[in-house]
Amino acid sequence: MSYLALYRKYRPQTFDEVRGQDHIVTTLKNQMKTGRIGHAYLFCGTRGTGKTSVAKLFAKAVNCENPVDGSPCGKCAVCRSIDSLVSMNVTELDAASNNSVDNIRDIIDSSRYSPTEGRYKVYIIDEVHMLSTSAFNALLKTLEEPPEYVIFILATTEVHKIPITILSRCQRYDFKRITTDVIAGCLADLMKSEGIAAEEKALKFIARAADGSMRDAESLLDQCIAFYIGQDLTYDKVLEVLGSVDVEVFARLLRHIGNGDVSGCMKILDEIMVSGRELTQFVTDFAGYLRNLLLARSVEDPYEVLELSKENMELVIHESKVADAAQLIRYIGILSELSNRIRYATQKRLLIEVELIKLAKPQMQDNYDSLIDRIRVLEERLENGEFTVSSRQAAGSDATDTRPEEEDPAPEELSKALPEDIAKVANSWSSITSAMNSKDKLASTMLSDAGAFEENGKLVIEFKNALDVQTMNFKKEINGETGPSRIDILKKVISSVTGLDIEIETRSAGQGKSSKGADIRKRVKFNIEKID
Numbered sequence: 370m371s372y373l374a375l376y377r378k379y380r381p382q383t384f385d386e387v388r389g390q391d392h393i394v395t396t397l398k399n400q401m402k403t404g405r406i407g408h409a410y411l412f413c414g415t416r417g418t419g420k421t422s423v424a425k426l427f428a429k430a431v432n433c434e435n436p437v438d439g440s441p442c443g444k445c446a447v448c449r450s451i452d453s454l455v456s457m458n459v460t461e462l463d464a465a466s467n468n469s470v471d472n473i474r475d476i477i478d479s480s481r482y483s484p485t486e487g488r489y490k491v492y493i494i495d496e497v498h499m500l501s502t503s504a505f506n507a508l509l510k511t512l513e514e515p516p517e518y519v520i521f522i523l524a525t526t527e528v529h530k531i532p533i534t535i536l537s538r539c540q541r542y543d544f545k546r547i548t549t550d551v552i553a554g555c556l557a558d559l560m561k562s563e564g565i566a567a568e569e570k571a572l573k574f575i576a577r578a579a580d581g582s583m584r585d586a587e588s589l590l591d592q593c594i595a596f597y598i599g600q601d602l603t604y605d606k607v608l609e610v611l612g613s614v615d616v617e618v619f620a621r622l623l624r625h626i627g628n629g630d631v632s633g634c635m636k637i638l639d640e641i642m643v644s645g646r647e648l649t650q651f652v653t654d655f656a657g658y659l660r661n662l663l664l665a666r667s668v669e670d671p672y673e674v675l676e677l678s679k680e681n682m683e684l685v686i687h688e689s690k691v692a693d694a695a696q697l698i699r700y701i702g703i704l705s706e707l708s709n710r711i712r713y714a715t716q717k718r719l720l721i722e723v724e725l726i727k728l729a730k731p732q733m734q735d736n737y738d739s740l741i742d743r744i745r746v747l748e749e750r751l752e753n754g755e756f757t758v759s760s761r762q763a764a765g766s767d768a769t770d771t772r773p774e775e776e777d778p779a780p781e782e783l784s785k786a787l788p789e790d791i792a793k794v795a796n797s798w799s800s801i802t803s804a805m806n807s808k809d810k811l812a813s814t815m816l817s818d819a820g821a822f823e824e825n826g827k828l829v830i831e832f833k834n835a836l837d838v839q840t841m842n843f844k845k846e847i848n849g850e851t852g853p854s855r856i857d858i859l860k861k862v863i864s865s866v867t868g869l870d871i872e873i874e875t876r877s878a879g880q881g882k883s884s885k886g887a888d889i890r891k892r893v894k895f896n897i898e899k900i901d
């Protein structure tokens with residue numbers, strides 16, 4: 370028995386079975402019912418969104434002897450001959466491999482003969498943007514005056530590469546990326562038909578990984594089922610098979626790099642190794658993630674440029690504030706160079722480790738970009754008052770004592786804040802966050818996104834997610850010593866404004882989608898540690 374891939378097996382048989390493209394399906398069904406059928410259609414959209422499936426359905430529908438509510442019946446002679454691929458009425462051409470003018474001429478020649486059965490000859494040209502210029506010109510002639518029994522359906526993932534002369538002759542339909550929920554729901558139905566029990570979380574994960582493409586989701590599901598034949602599909606099994614790195618892991622890795630925390634980076638690399646992830650792919654994916662962050666920072670409307678599901682988009686926009694553009698460009702440069710070298714290397718892990726250290730410690734390199742990054746780190750430290758140059762160090766003599774100097778007098782004389790003082794601070798939160806802006810831009814952004822309130826005599830700051838909590842409490846390493854965290858700096862800022870000593874507690878808001886359950890509930894309590 371030959372195995373049929375899920376996406377072939379469950380290809381929609383009627384327009385109602387097409388998921389996530391309601392706007393297109395409704396229009397095409399109405400055209401069918403009213404008989405107002407065009408001669409040239411252009412289907413645009415990312416891969417796996419249903420362009421070919423809808424094209425085939427439409428080709429069948431226009432030829433069907435007894436269409437039902439605009440959809441093909443699937444039973445009549447014409448439907449059956451199209452299904453079994455023997456019909457001369459439907460011709461598919463993959464322009465990716467057949468892009469010459471001769472390929473188009475073959476089509477034009479065959480379109481001269483009217484159909485022997487059914488009513489229309491339908492030509493589906495996939496990846497039409499790949500056609501050569503002369504092929505486009507040949508096609509244009511036919512599109513200008515098509516025989517009345519001919520329909521062209523052009524499908525493309527890159528509509529900007531289609532000549533305007535062609536565009537102007539087509540009815541254009543934009544296929545949207547399918548939302549995670551719709552994909553997950555579809556996968557659940559599919560598993561029911563297959564008689565396999567599946568955890569909802571497992572299907573959600575696959576849907577998220579497919580990022581808007583139903584076909585990708587179905588192939589991923591195929592892989593998972595094939596690996597655990599005859600078993601229930603659990604979240605853990607899916608993680609094991611797909612070996613995917615969650616966007617959340619990339620977010621954590623980037624923050625470790627920005628903080629210069631090499632051991633944090635190594636821990637994440639360990640996690641990835643243990644999960645059996647392919648390392649070359651990991652490097653490529655991480656570079657892709659950074660590229661998305663860079664775009665999110667650089668363009669006015671990221672939703673237009675970035676091809677991501679809504680969930681991943683929100684995370685990327687939030688995370689794009691973590692690093693500045695120059696940093697991201699340096700990181701992407703290092704990673705893309707690495708992804709070239711790593712492909713055929715035997716010591717992949719070693720190579721990645723070295724590059725992660727380079728990323729986290731710009732002082733290890735002396736090219737222009739790294740110098741800029743080093744200046745950034747120095748500027749941040751100066752602004753934060755994290756170090757001052759003592760006369761002894763400046764003179765270049767004994768440099769064994771390189772600990773940062775305490776620049777403020779010990780805050781002993783500060784009186785303890787009362788609950789009403791803390792409530793006042795919480796009420797004037799925006800002035801606190803803008804005071805932080807000159808000290809640390811990232812901290813200021815995260816604090817503006819967070820909520821602040823008084824609870825049991827403490828100032829509670831509730832951050833969007835566990836990552837923010839981690840970043841705010843991370844203590845930077847300065848000359849081998851532990852420096853202040855961003856919260857420590859915040860505390861100083863508040864003291865300087867209010868003259869009061871305020872105890873701070875940080876939390877994450879809970880259901881952050883990228884957070885791991887345990888982290889969400891973890892309350893990080895800390896005490897100011899004086900550096901002396």
Ligand SMILES: [Zn+2]
Nearest residue numbers: 433442445448
């Ligand atoms: Zn039929």
